[in-house]
Amino acid sequence: MRFTHIFVLLTVCTLLSTITLMNSNNGDTEMQFATLNSELEATPGQPSNPTPLSAEASPAKFAIEIHQPDGPPMIELKVPDSDTAEAKIACSTCHSLREPDFSNKSDVALDQFHQGLKVSHGQLACYACHNPQDMGALRGADGSRIEFRNVISLCSQCHGKIAEAFAHGAHGGMNGFWDLSRGPQLKNNCIDCHAPHAPRYPKMIVGFKPHDRFLDLKDEHATHP
Amino acid sequence: MPPTPESQNKQSLPIAENVTRRAIVKGGFATLGASAFVAAVSPLRNATQYTSPAAFLQQHYTELSAEDKVDVIARLEAETKENYGADVQIADDRPIPGTKFVYAINLSVCNGNGKCVEACHRENNHDRSTNQSYIRVIEMPQGTMDLEQGSTTYSGTVPKDGKFYLPVQCQQCDAPPCVNACPVKATWKEEDGIVVVDYNWCIGCRYCEAACPYHARRFNWKKPEIPADEINPDQSYLSNRVRPVGVVEKCTFCLHRTRRGKLPACLEACPTGARVFGNILDKNSNIRWILENKRVYILKEELGTKPAFFYYFQ
Numbered sequence: 001m002r003f004t005h006i007f008v009l010l011t012v013c014t015l016l017s018t019i020t021l022m023n024s025n026n027g028d029t030e031m032q033f034a035t036l037n038s039e040l041e042a043t044p045g046q047p048s049n050p051t052p053l054s055a056e057a058s059p060a061k062f063a064i065e066i067h068q069p070d071g072p073p074m075i076e077l078k079v080p081d082s083d084t085a086e087a088k089i090a091c092s093t094c095h096s097l098r099e100p101d102f103s104n105k106s107d108v109a110l111d112q113f114h115q116g117l118k119v120s121h122g123q124l125a126c127y128a129c130h131n132p133q134d135m136g137a138l139r140g141a142d143g144s145r146i147e148f149r150n151v152i153s154l155c156s157q158c159h160g161k162i163a164e165a166f167a168h169g170a171h172g173g174m175n176g177f178w179d180l181s182r183g184p185q186l187k188n189n190c191i192d193c194h195a196p197h198a199p200r201y202p203k204m205i206v207g208f209k210p211h212d213r214f215l216d217l218k219d220e221h222a223t224h225p
Numbered sequence: 226m227p228p229t230p231e232s233q234n235k236q237s238l239p240i241a242e243n244v245t246r247r248a249i250v251k252g253g254f255a256t257l258g259a260s261a262f263v264a265a266v267s268p269l270r271n272a273t274q275y276t277s278p279a280a281f282l283q284q285h286y287t288e289l290s291a292e293d294k295v296d297v298i299a300r301l302e303a304e305t306k307e308n309y310g311a312d313v314q315i316a317d318d319r320p321i322p323g324t325k326f327v328y329a330i331n332l333s334v335c336n337g338n339g340k341c342v343e344a345c346h347r348e349n350n351h352d353r354s355t356n357q358s359y360i361r362v363i364e365m366p367q368g369t370m371d372l373e374q375g376s377t378t379y380s381g382t383v384p385k386d387g388k389f390y391l392p393v394q395c396q397q398c399d400a401p402p403c404v405n406a407c408p409v410k411a412t413w414k415e416e417d418g419i420v421v422v423d424y425n426w427c428i429g430c431r432y433c434e435a436a437c438p439y440h441a442r443r444f445n446w447k448k449p450e451i452p453a454d455e456i457n458p459d460q461s462y463l464s465n466r467v468r469p470v471g472v473v474e475k476c477t478f479c480l481h482r483t484r485r486g487k488l489p490a491c492l493e494a495c496p497t498g499a500r501v502f503g504n505i506l507d508k509n510s511n512i513r514w515i516l517e518n519k520r521v522y523i524l525k526e527e528l529g530t531k532p533a534f535f536y537y538f539q
Contacts, residue, residue, distance in 0.1 A: 165539065169511030170331065170519065173498035174488065179321075182486030193498070201497065203382045204336060208343035210356040 060180035066187045068149045072136040091135035100132040107197075120198040129154060129196070155190045276469075277304075285410070286423040286463070297425075298462060305467055311456040318461045318484040320417035326478050326533065327418070327505040327512045328489075329521070330392055333539035335499040337362050337383040337390030344494030345394075348479060349465040350457055352449035359443065359476035360491060363391045370522070392499075394491075395420065395441040395476035396524065396532030403475075406436035412473075418533050419478050421463040427472040434473055438525050442475045478502070505533075 074088040094113065104110075104126055107119040131139035131146075138146040138154045146154050156163035165171035172193070177183035193201060279300055283289075289297060298315045305313050342358045351357035363375035367387050375391065384390065397418050404412050404420060411426040412433055434442040448470040460466040461481035468474050479489035483502070492500040503512035515521070519537040526532075 162539075168514035168518075169501055169503070170329075170515050170537075171334075171498060171539070173493075173495055175493050176488065177486045178483065178488050178503050179486035185488075188498070193496075201334070201336065203384070204338040204496070205382055206337065206339050206380050208339050208346065208356065208358075209378070209380065210342065210346070210358045210361070211354075 062177065062180045062182070062184040064180070064185045064187060066152070067189050067192060069151060069189065069191065070149075072148045095135040100127055102127050102132070118198050120200065121196070151191055151196075152189050280425060283425050285426050287413075294462070301462070301466060305456070309451060309456055309467060310453040311458065313456060313458040313460050313466070315460045315462055315466050316481065318464070318480055320415050320419070321484055321486075322416075323506055324417045324504045325506050326397065326483060327503060327516075327535070328397075328478065328533065329501040329512055329515050329535040329537055331499040331501070331539055332389055332391065332522075332536050334497045335362075335390045335392060335495075336497055337364055337379065337388075338496065340494045340496055341392060341491035341500065344490045345476070347455070348457055348482075348490035350449065350451055350460070350467050352445070352447065352451070353455070354450050355446075357443060357449075359441070359474075360392055360394045361440065363393060364388050365391050391524075391536070393439055393441070393524065394534075395437075395478075396439055396530065396534035397476075397478060399531035399533060400529060402436040402438065402528075402530060403433035403442060406432040408432065412475075417484070419480050420475065421477055421480070422473060422475060423463070424466075424468045424472045424474065429471040429473065431473060438528050438530065442473050444473050445470050 072090060074090060075093075077087045077089060101109075102125065105123060107114075107117050110117055127139065129138055131137045133139075134145065136148075138148060138151065140146050140154065141157050152163070152166075162171050166187075172188050172190075174185055174187045176185040178185070190196075190199075277300070279296075283297060284293065294317050298317065301315055302313055305311055305315075339362055342360045342362060345351070345360050346356060346358040349359065361377050363372065363377055364379040364383075364385070365372075365375045365388065367389055372391075379385070379388075397414075397420055399414075399418070401414055401420050404414055408430060409426060409428055411428065412420060412422045414420050429444070431444055434440075434444055445468055449467055451467065456467070457465060459481060461477075461484075464477045464479065464481040479487075479491075483489055489500075489502055492502050501511050501515060503510040505512055505516075507513065515537055516535065519539075522536040522538075523532055524534070524536065
């Protein structure tokens with residue numbers, strides 16, 4: 001450290017003497033000062049090399065941003081006698097007038113507003129996750145209130161191993177930077193990929209196939225519709 | 226003066242007056258030899274169509290000075306503009322000190338949808354007509370790791386019952402057989418673990434392609450066709466710049482992205498989140514947690530190639 005200090009001081013002295021010796025009308029003076037400033041900013045001990053070091057060596061400047069739902073879901077309604085007017089109503093609009101049915105564990109009994117909703121999530125009843133006191137929030141296993149924004153906390157109660165893997169980047173997609181000293185990383189929340197009422201990841205259709213020389217000849221025409 | 230019979234005789238005489246049989250044979254063979262030589266070197270007359278003198282005289286990447294690299298990159302950018310009509314920026318991304326890149330794929334969630342294959346195709350400026358890509362997803366019957374039983378030609382809805390999906394790309398081996406096979410040292414392993422190719426030094430012998438037990442290398446059988454508006458302009462010399470015909474190419478862990486701190490294109494494209502990428506030298510990295518806490522499988526571990534690529538189960 002001490003040697004670096006002396007070195008920096010020496011450099012500063014040399015530069016200052018160079019500047020005083022130089023003709024002050026010289027256009028290069030400003031550039032010399034610029035160099036001086038940048039050299040002073042480089043504090044001893046820190047590398048003046050502009051090449052950023054690894055994530056381990058340099059502190060993480062950017063965060064892992066986990067996408068969150070906007071808030072409680074809203075039911076979008078179109079007013080029947082108008083093509084343009086839209087209305088949004090909260091769940092509590094209806095549910096504040098109705099008694100919660102704690103016994104219901106199946107989508108078959110949903111014969112009114114939620115008719116057709118497919119529920120395939122173990123043996124969970126509606127009020128295992130939804131909050132009977134306030135339909136604008138979720139309900140933890142201990143009865144505590146969990147906001148819709150914090151849906152990850154709700155899911156993690158049962159899916160602890162997945163939550164652990166998620167916290168270590170081993171579950172759930174991501175975008176952006178692996179090196180957090182250079183940029184942020186964006187991650188999904190649970191319900192970005194898993195529908196909460198039927199969380200099995202949906203089937204997909206294969207779209208893109210290379211015309212590989214290892215492809216079987218019998219399938220060659222399959223790629224040329 | 227009327228021509229004397231003598232002078233008339235002289236005029237009508239052929240030039241090869243005193244030609245011997247030996248001279249005729251010599252001349253015949255000389256003509257034959259000369260024409261054979263012309264025919265033999267005739268490909269050279271067309272060579273300028275494929276390579277400029279500057280490209281022909283270019284040194285190996287590791288022997289290029291900083292100034293050489295500036296010239297080479299300017300020439301390559303101009304060639305891409307001329308041949309493809311696209312303005313591209315070719316960088317010379319070098320390894321970040323203190324990094325060793327490692328990839329992991331969660332086989333429990335990969336469903337074989339192939340978005341990674343497509344993302345690689347677009348990111349790395351592959352030939353559009355062949356759908357070239359550095360990734361091959363193998364549909365495997367559950368209960369075996371025998372690649373002979375796998376198929377890359379599956380289609381339709383995935384995942385299928387009784388199957389699992391194994392995406393295979395360059396494993397960036399620590400003991401890469403492909404590097405040892407190259408007779409001209411056109412491919413080598415860099416400090417951050419990425420095996421790269423100098424496309425301008427490669428002679429296209431394809432020994433490396435044969436040496437790779439993962440079939441990870443690709444050969445450019447034809448000049449890549451890519452529309453100008455589909456060319457990815459963010460390029461790197463050792464990575465996704467448009468490759469010439471007749472050279473071998475391979476996955477570079479998207480070094481034009483990862484050496485700038487970003488995640489690889491195949492990872493960002495994966496809708497199931499099966500892919501994990503990181504720096505194994507960073508004790509807090511995702512990849513370290515996976516290697517320390519998950520059941521990890523190494524493809525063809527028995528070959529001793531020491532891949533920097535791991536398959537894990539949830």
